[in-house]
Amino acid sequence: MKYFVLLVIIAGVIWWLRTKRNDTDKPQDPSSQTQNPQTMLRCTHCDVHFPQTDAVQGAMGVYCSAAHRSAREG
Ligand SMILES: [Zn+2]
The missing domain is CATH 3.30.60 (Wheat Germ Agglutinin (Isolectin 2); domain 1)
Structure with a gap:
């Protein structure tokens, strides 16, 4: 049970980092798309x-x- 809680916390941190990275990527894409082409x-x-x-x-x-x-x- 102890390891299961640890696994859930690690999975939660990985999920949080992924969503955080997606949030920072999205605002950059429109600006780079308007400048590059x-x-x-x-x-x-x-x-x-x-x-x-x-x-x-x-x-x-x-x-x-x-x-x-x-x-x-x-
Ligand atoms: Zn001219």
């Missing part, structure tokens, strides 16, 4: 790198801003 593009006009979300699509390529698109493509 962010595609960087190069401006056709000034060669500066910028995130794909800020891209301005032009006929000759992508640009960092609408001003550079109009400067290159008129």
